Amino acid sequence: MNITEQICHKAARFDAVAFDVFDTLIKRDTATPTALFRLRGEAFYKVRVRAEQEARAAKGGEVTLAEIYARPCLAGYDPAEEVSAELAACTAYRPVLAAAQRLKQQGKRLYYISDMYLSHTQIDTMLRRCGYTFFDGGFVSCTYGVQKRSGKLFRQFLHETEQDAKQVLFIGDSWRADVIGAAVAGIAAWHLPTPEAPGTNLAAFIENRLPMQKTAGEALGFSVLGPLCVAFSQWLHRCRASRPDAAVHFLARDMYLMQKVYRTLYPGEQTDYLQVSRRSLAPAFLAAREFACVQAALPRQLLTGKQLADFCGTVCPPAAAAGQFDLKHPDGAELYEFLRSLPRPEAADTAKAYLQGRRLRPGDILVDIGSGGTTQLLLEKLLHTSLHGLQLSADERLRTRFTPERAEVFLFCGEAAPRIYWAGQPMLERLLSEDAGATLGYTKTGGVIIAPHTPEPMLAEVQRGVLHFAAAWRESILSGQPISPKQAVAPFLRLVESPTALQLALLGNLTVEDGGVYPLAAPQSVGHYLIHPGEAKRDFAAARWKIGYLKRLAPLPLPYGRLYLTFKK
Incomplete structure (x- = not known):
């Protein structure tokens, strides 16, 4: 009762x-x-x-x-x-x-x-x-x-x-x-x-308004992602104030929701939505024979020759179509030899045409979910200019590419994010992203080519909850108070490490794209794996939220988060 x-x-x-x-x-x-x-x-x-x-x-x-x-x-x-x-x-x-x-x-x-x-x-x-x-x-x-x-x-x-x-x-x-x-x-x-x-005041604010959310998806977005998006936007606002002449470009698709939150909090400020992806930029670098940039653009997965050529907007020689490349640990000589064999992409010049229409200038701000600063690196190479990155998070690659003055990071004091964050980062990226197909390339007139995509209704619920949080925070007495990075990311880290049954049911069947389509946490039954043990290894390897996969497979009171971190060590 x-x-x-x-x-x-x-x-x-x-x-x-x-x-x-x-x-x-x-x-x-x-x-x-x-x-x-x-x-x-x-x-x-x-x-x-x-x-x-x-x-x-x-x-x-x-x-x-x-x-x-x-x-x-x-x-x-x-x-x-x-x-x-x-x-x-x-x-x-x-x-x-x-x-x-x-x-x-x-x-x-x-x-x-x-x-x-x-x-x-x-x-x-x-x-x-x-x-x-x-x-x-x-x-x-x-x-x-x-x-x-x-x-x-x-x-x-x-x-x-x-x-x-x-x-x-x-x-x-x-x-x-x-x-x-x-x-x-x-x-x-x-x-x-x-x-x-x-x-904390933040916890009181969430507790007071959580019953107003109409669906479980909205409640999850409000309580878990809302604080993170608002805190990141507050930080962006402060960083922007120190660079008043710089235009702000939110990078698609994973900064789509973040731009909407930013506009909710700061409606008078002008921002741009830049529809670029590593895939949309790769053809330009392949045509210029800049293979190191092509490699940086490629997803770090196991890809066939055909998949790799498709990613670069070209066709693969039949003899190399079935060959495989481990892009997590690539053989540079073998990869570059394959890239040399690929025909020049027809869409090689369209990326520059699109970017010229967006009018990026030296010193402009790029807002990204972040990891190694790859998109910033590629845009700078392509435009022959210097930009300023503002990222949600980072991995160890970032500081090998940019100084802190060139690429700032919100979470974890600007250091590389911990393992538990990366255990859920693919899920975070999907939840923040525009629920549309990937940006494949551009037309000759500067239009954007989007991959076919079926929207996910639950994702819309989650994002509504985030926007409800932002609007409520803006109107509250707490609106002038900054949410610290630690407070902001804590609800998401709890979700990653110790999800509830409801959270698993809401998020487990989502898929993420990374050179392919992968489930977050969608195991078969234990009985199925007893009959088909080989599929258990395959499905676990494919899952992008492995803690969620384990807890959904065997919903027992076990410290799956700690077990995962021990395994990763």
Whole structure:
């Protein structure tokens, strides 16, 4: 039974129901009440906490916001700013809101009772903003100078409403103030089950809004990828500010969603979407006989001669079509000899025509999901210019190609990403990418040639969730706060290492492209592999999310993430 149903069930025999306010009817978008003070700076936080302590000590009881701000240490600060911040930070606790609406429809009288220094009018405004427009009355401790925990505020409530204590149910999240305090006044109380307190403002923000997502895919995008995309966009914005004359080009397809997030957060800024891929650039380098660049463009997979020629936009001599090349560990001489045998691609000149239309200039910014900076390298070679890379992540190749001044990296302090990140990076790239076919090349007029592709509806759900997060963050009181790289990537790393059954079901059947089409984590049954053991090795090798593959194959409480990392070592 969920919380909404539990509340309605508990309230069935009572004529009136009263609720605690904070952490019951409404939540804040901060980890703690005092974390709201810190949003105004550390100096304000310290004097605000001190002022409340002094006010309570001086009065010996409940205090008002005016009495707190009357303390000398808060001289010059306006209490209206705190009231505005409280209003901006509050959001309805959705299960309780749904229950309260249902109880009102049943004809029950509803009240709220709160220990708080904010006034009745201020709390009433907050509740109305969160959808609670139907209360029959409210009682706030600072109005009466008494609190719930003593039972006196509950007695005041009974006196003014003329309610029979036996016909009232009180619901709150505190055992001491709500349950015991109500019992002292003879009122039955139910302790609202509450999750563990969020450790950060970001966690509180996600927890408060996650119930608003309509599908499991949207919820995953909101909670796992939303923080990462917003944090990366914030970093891009700061980097761009240091290079105001540079145009910003988001590289397709894996930066498609990131550009949409960036535009959501910074709608007044101009950006470009550059539809290039290693495959679309390879023909130009093959025609120029720059085989090292062709090799850099090729996917690091086992490819046949025909697959390799197709990738370069040309045809393969029949005698070499079935030959294989291990591009993870290529024999340079053999590869270059094969490349020399390939006819000049017909599309060799179209890439330059497309890029000339995009007007890339020296020093322009390239935004990429990143690894070794290959696309930046190829574009610089092709255009004979110097560009500036801003990447989400990097591997060990990047610093052999670019200095930190030429290619900056957001995650992991700019160092090569850890193994657990690469265990899920193909999945991350698919989730961020435009759900369209690969960019194969360009027409003579500068148009883009896209491979046939069947859209994945679940991917659209995930990306909607990301955009919901970005829009909500932009409008929240937290919008001016940077999300740290560590906080931003943590939900994704948890997903990679310890996925839930629902996450496995949502993502496991996705495929990724890398010189071929590979499943993320789609094993056959254990029984099938017992009959066909050879297929188990083949499918495991093909899976691009091996931790997910293992957990989906054998859903046991095993540390698959640690086992995978040990295996990789």
